[in-house]
Amino acid sequence: MTSPAKTILIIGGGFSGMAAAIQLRKQGLDVEVAEIDPGWRSYGAGISLGGATLRAFKTLGILDQFLAQGSAADGADLFLPNGHKLATLPTPRLAGDDVPGGGAIMRPVLARILADATVASGARVRLGCTFTSLRQDADGVEVGFTDGQTRRYDLVIGADGLYSKVREAIMPEAPRPRYTGQCVWRAVLPRPAEVERATMWVGPRVKTGVNPVSRDQMYLFVTEDRADNVQIDPQQFVPMLRELLAPFAIPLMQHCRDALDANAQIVYRPLEQLLVRQPWHRGRVVLIGDTVHATTPHMASGACIGIEDAIVLAEELGAAADIEQALTGFGARRWERCRMVVENSGRLGEIEISGGDKAEHARIMHDTHLALAAPI
Numbered sequence: 001m002t003s004p005a006k007t008i009l010i011i012g013g014g015f016s017g018m019a020a021a022i023q024l025r026k027q028g029l030d031v032e033v034a035e036i037d038p039g040w041r042s043y044g045a046g047i048s049l050g051g052a053t054l055r056a057f058k059t060l061g062i063l064d065q066f067l068a069q070g071s072a073a074d075g076a077d078l079f080l081p082n083g084h085k086l087a088t089l090p091t092p093r094l095a096g097d098d099v100p101g102g103g104a105i106m107r108p109v110l111a112r113i114l115a116d117a118t119v120a121s122g123a124r125v126r127l128g129c130t131f132t133s134l135r136q137d138a139d140g141v142e143v144g145f146t147d148g149q150t151r152r153y154d155l156v157i158g159a160d161g162l163y164s165k166v167r168e169a170i171m172p173e174a175p176r177p178r179y180t181g182q183c184v185w186r187a188v189l190p191r192p193a194e195v196e197r198a199t200m201w202v203g204p205r206v207k208t209g210v211n212p213v214s215r216d217q218m219y220l221f222v223t224e225d226r227a228d229n230v231q232i233d234p235q236q237f238v239p240m241l242r243e244l245l246a247p248f249a250i251p252l253m254q255h256c257r258d259a260l261d262a263n264a265q266i267v268y269r270p271l272e273q274l275l276v277r278q279p280w281h282r283g284r285v286v287l288i289g290d291t292v293h294a295t296t297p298h299m300a301s302g303a304c305i306g307i308e309d310a311i312v313l314a315e316e317l318g319a320a321a322d323i324e325q326a327l328t329g330f331g332a333r334r335w336e337r338c339r340m341v342v343e344n345s346g347r348l349g350e351i352e353i354s355g356g357d358k359a360e361h362a363r364i365m366h367d368t369h370l371a372l373a374a375p376i
Contacts, residue, residue: 002318003024003027003029003317003318003320003326004154004317004320004321004322004323004325004326005029005153005154005155005284005317005323005326006029006030006154007029007030007032007140007152007153007154007155008024008029008030008031008032008153008154008155008156008157009032009033009034009141009143009151009153009155009156009157010031010032010033010034010123010156010157010159011034011130011131011156011157011158011159011160011165011166012033012034012035012036012158012159012160012161012164012166012289012291013033013034013035013037013040013115013118013125013127013159014042014111014159014160014161014289014290014306015110015111015114015289015303015306015307016159016288016289016290016306016307016309016310017033017035017157017159017160017288017289017310018033018111018114018115018117018118019056019060019114019306019307019309019310019311020157020159020288020309020310020313020314021033021118021121021123022060022061022114022117022118022121022123022310023059023060023310023311023313023314024123024314024317025121025122025123026121026314027314027317027318029317031121031122031123031124032123032124032125032126032151032153033118033123033124033125033126034126034129034130034131034145035125035126035127035128035129035130036128036129036130036160037127037128038127038128039127040111040115040125040127041108041111042107042108042110042111042112043107043108043267044107044108044186044267045106045107045186045187045188045219045221045265045266045267046104046105046106046107046186046188046211046213046218046219046221047104047105047106047107047110047300047303048102048103048104048198048211048221048297048300049070049102049103049104049105049300049303049304050091050101050102050299050300050301050304050369050372051091051092051093051094051095051101051102051372051373052094052301052304052308052372052373052376053300053301053303053304053307054066054072054094054095054099054100054101054102054103055094055095056304056307056308056311056376057095057307058095058096058099059311060114060117060307060311061117062113062114062117063095063099065113065116065117066103066105066110066113067099069105069109069113069214070103070104070105070106070109070110070213070214071103071104071105071211071212071213071214071215072099072100072102072103073100073101073102073103073196073197073198073212074090074091074093074100074101074102074197075088075089075090075091075101075102075197075198076088076089076091076102076197076198076199076200077089077197077198077199077200078199078200078201078202079199079200079201079202079250080201080202080203081201081202081203081247081248081249081250082249082250083201083249083250086202087362089365089369090369091369092369092373094373102197102198102300103211103212104198104211104212104213104219105213105214106188106213106214106217106219109213109214110303126145126147129145129146129147130145130146130160130165131143131144131145131146131165131166131169132144132145132146134156134166134169134170134285136282136283136284136285139154140152140153140154140284141153141154141155141156141283141284141285143156153284154284154323155284155285155286155317155323156284156285156286157285157286157287157288157313158170158285158286158287158288158291159287159288159289159291159306159310160291161289161290161291161294162177162272162274162290162291162294163177164287164290164291166285166287166291167276167287167291167292170282170285170287171276171282171287174276175274175275175276176274177272177273177274177294178272178273178274179229179270179271179272180271180272180273180296180346180349181225181226181227181271181349181350181353182223182224182225182226182270182271182296182349182352182353183223183224183226183268183269183270183271184221184222184223184224184268184269184271184297185220185221185222185223185224185237185241185244185266185267185268186219186220186221186222186266186267186269187219187220187241187256187260187264187265187266187267188213188217188218188219188220188264188265189210189217189218189219189220189256189259189260189264190216190217190218190259191212191213191214191215191216191217191218192218192252192255194252195210195212195218195252196212197211197212198210198211199211199252201248201250201253202352203247203248204355205224205225206222206223206224206225206244206247206248207222207223207352208220208221208222208223208244208245208248208253209221210252210256220256220264221297222241222244222245223271223297223298223352224244225352225353226270229270230270232268234266234268237266237268238260238261238262238264238266241260241266242257242260245257271296271297271349272294272296273294273295273296273342273345273346274290274292274293274294274342275292275293275338275339275342275343276291276292276293278331278335279327279328279331280292280327280330280331280334281327281328281330281331284323286313286327286330288306288309288310288313289305289306289309289310290302290306292338293305293306293338293339293341293342294342295341295342295345295346296345296346296348296349297345298344298345298346298348298349299341299344299345299348299365299368299369299372301341301345301368301372302341304341304372305334305337305338305341308334308337308376309330309334309338311376312330312333312334312376313326313330316329316330316333333376337371337372337376340368340371341368341372344364344367344368345368347364348361348364348365351364
């Protein structure tokens, strides 16, 4: 493969940006990552992952590290708040016959795995640095940086997240992130022996669940309907989360409720989504991941589609005759899959808020999981 881009700058060192660096370095390209956080930190509790994500990890070459440091299992159980079982959702083994169909891991642990792989790939990583200007011509992009330097690249990849400054710079007309009317709480707790895989309880206004993230830890997640996008004082996290769990009388949820304290690493996040219409590039600057398709967590596929973006972009750059062909091919391969995840996840949230058709909810989950199983 011969890429039309030899020197590449990735702005943003999150999951999709790191995945792009890893894949592009496999082609021997000159790759640089600019990450604004000098500590290259990742915040949050656990992250649930489906089989398509584990398949992407295998492509990146980090599946073994995930299996060693995270948790993997087949299936997901769904219950009513009183403990009545509704269903077990199947999770096909997409990463191989010997790899379970889903799992979870602490976000900072996954970030460290990807960061180590990025450095090992030979990509140059500049921390505490981001861009100040992007000036394009037919042959490249001149980038000004916050450290006063100016450098030139064949291609710039914007992977700087939901509130992307690269998107603002090249697509000022793009929509802004939209609050969906739900928020999610996450906490890290000791893992009881009976928690072997993802398990969820669906109430009228609140959905809660647990998922193992390692041999001795699990993360608790609670999705709450909340009409207004408000900030909450962290001092109120423990009492508010305990109140949300009160209606779930099953012993495990009450055990979680009692275990919540200042050590539980509680994270509260209003759920926002974004879907930018194509094209996702302007000249020699292209956007990937949450910069163009940020989704709510209802399908546990946000990280998946961002990492897949990186894999597909690298493939298209390795096969195309010129930059425009590569970026157009990338967009064509990614649009329908990413649109499906964002819109279907959003629809699941709408059904939960309105108390809508449970059959539609189940059908959307089934159809989306089936579509995600298809090759990228």
